Amino acid sequence: MKITSATLREIRMPLLSPFETSFARMQQRRILLVQLVVHDGDATAEGWGEVTCGEAPYYNAESTDIAAIVLRDFALPLVVGGEFAHPAAVSARMARIRGNAMAKAAVENALWDASARLAGEPLWRHIGGSRAEIACGVSIGIKDSVEELLDTIARERAAGYQRIKIKIKPGWDLAILEQVRTHFPDVPLLADANSAYTLDDAGLLQEFDRFGLMMIEQPLWHDDIYLHARLQRQLKTPICLDESIHHVRDARLAIELGACGVINVKLGRVGGFSSALEVHAATRAAELPVWCGGMLESGIGRAHNIALSTLENFSLPGDVSASRRYWREDIIDPEVTVTPQGTILPPSSPGLGFAIKRDLVQKLTVWEQSF
Numbered sequence: 001m002k003i004t005s006a007t008l009r010e011i012r013m014p015l016l017s018p019f020e021t022s023f024a025r026m027q028q029r030r031i032l033l034v035q036l037v038v039h040d041g042d043a044t045a046e047g048w049g050e051v052t053c054g055e056a057p058y059y060n061a062e063s064t065d066i067a068a069i070v071l072r073d074f075a076l077p078l079v080v081g082g083e084f085a086h087p088a089a090v091s092a093r094m095a096r097i098r099g100n101a102m103a104k105a106a107v108e109n110a111l112w113d114a115s116a117r118l119a120g121e122p123l124w125r126h127i128g129g130s131r132a133e134i135a136c137g138v139s140i141g142i143k144d145s146v147e148e149l150l151d152t153i154a155r156e157r158a159a160g161y162q163r164i165k166i167k168i169k170p171g172w173d174l175a176i177l178e179q180v181r182t183h184f185p186d187v188p189l190l191a192d193a194n195s196a197y198t199l200d201d202a203g204l205l206q207e208f209d210r211f212g213l214m215m216i217e218q219p220l221w222h223d224d225i226y227l228h229a230r231l232q233r234q235l236k237t238p239i240c241l242d243e244s245i246h247h248v249r250d251a252r253l254a255i256e257l258g259a260c261g262v263i264n265v266k267l268g269r270v271g272g273f274s275s276a277l278e279v280h281a282a283t284r285a286a287e288l289p290v291w292c293g294g295m296l297e298s299g300i301g302r303a304h305n306i307a308l309s310t311l312e313n314f315s316l317p318g319d320v321s322a323s324r325r326y327w328r329e330d331i332i333d334p335e336v337t338v339t340p341q342g343t344i345l346p347p348s349s350p351g352l353g354f355a356i357k358r359d360l361v362q363k364l365t366v367w368e369q370s371f
């Protein structure tokens with residue numbers, strides 16, 4: 001496969017409602033899209049990828065503007081015109097660019113999309129997925145009041161979502177979980193701290209055990225694995241690592257140290273499908289379940305997440321949910337919808353399996369550059 005040209009563009013999409021975590025309150029997404037044109041013999045295919053980083057470097061070190069520089073000045077000049085036997089080879093070419101996993105993932109994932117289209121099969125089959133239906137949960141941000149949170153949980157449960165994740169931070173934790181459990185005693189529940197605690201909070205975190213949470217996500221530092229292992233020994237609730245896992249070596253270390261019972265795999269954070277497939281293989285071998293995390297993606301990133309979620313060891317409901325939870329109008333057709341049973345049916349057409357709404361993408365574009 002030869003990448004003959006690429007277009008990098010930024011689109012802006014306002015969120016239907018603000019999304020608040022322990023590190024930021026997000027209102028509008030500034031999303032970079034990578035569009036590749038790929039030739040293979042006489043055949044041509046397009047491929048689309050999304051950079052999943054935030055607008056500011058608060059979740060990880062990446063941000064929209066940083067990723068734009070990395071892609072424009074380094075990654076795209078390195079790969080456009082290049083010949084690649086496999087989508088993983090494009091990541092090998094970009095390996096000299098340290099870090100910047102989400103920027104690089106958009107390029108690799110776009111090539112996977114093109115490669116699947118060239119093979120005439122849906123992306124989820126192309127990566128080796130086997131699930132014809134994926135289980136979905138929702139991630140609910142920090143709200144202005146407990147009542148608002150309880151109303152939101154009731155609404156999402158009524159829509160069918162199989163599990164609820166709530167964001168927590170110091171001051172929005174024990175009392176909130178207590179209320180949620182009082183009103184929803186049996187709901188499959190987890191809490192995501194996005195690194196808001198330290199080991200000094202071990203006593204507080206131990207109190208979470210009484211709520212029967214499925215897991216507690218990333219309680220400690222974004223760059224730590226070792227101290228999560230120390231904390232895990234003090235908790236009954238399994239820890240789920242998100243921010244800390246960048247590649248299969250991190251996953252292996254976390255497993256060996258007993259730092260977690262679950263891993264949240266995000267395609268961007270691990271650098272794309274080839275790395276995610278390695279994390280998948282290692283966790284499956286260790287019988288450590290994983291699920292697919294989200295980064296408030298547009299339909300393109302969402303479609304990639306659906307494909308990832310069809311892999312065998314993605315055995316827990318993920319943060320992959322319907323387009324309409326975030327967007328007034330998504331950039332793909334059809335939009336992502338969820339069944340009344342809280343599942344998504346992966347598409348059957350080649351590649352991403354969703355058409356790109358080109359007019360809408362053009363309308364939302366604030367700048368674009370071709371390579």
Ligand code: OSB
Binds near residue numbers: 021194293296320
């Ligand atoms: O930690 O999982 C996270 C959104 C932005 C940054 C980090 C996280 C999240 C989410 C949203 O939880 C999940 C989604 O896209 O629905």
Ligand code: MG
Binds near residue numbers: 194217243264293
């Ligand atoms: Mg998380």
